[in-house]
């Protein structure tokens with residue numbers, strides 16, 4: 443399972459970072475960085491929370 447970001451929708455407010463900090467980070471320039479694209483089974487709940495918590499629906503999970 444892999445994280446896909448639609449950068450045209452991302453406003454870099456960092457909700458995803460707060461819910462899944464192992465996978466997402468807002469860098470010093472205010473840009474979203476995906477630290478790890480691939481989602482291991484143990485991280486799945488946190489990443490799914492980030493996907494549903496994203497206020498602009500910029501995140502998707504793909505198999």
Ligand code: SF4
Nearest residue numbers: 452453454456458496
């Ligand atoms: S929560 Fe959504 S809009 Fe906010 S930084 Fe993450 S991907 Fe971008």
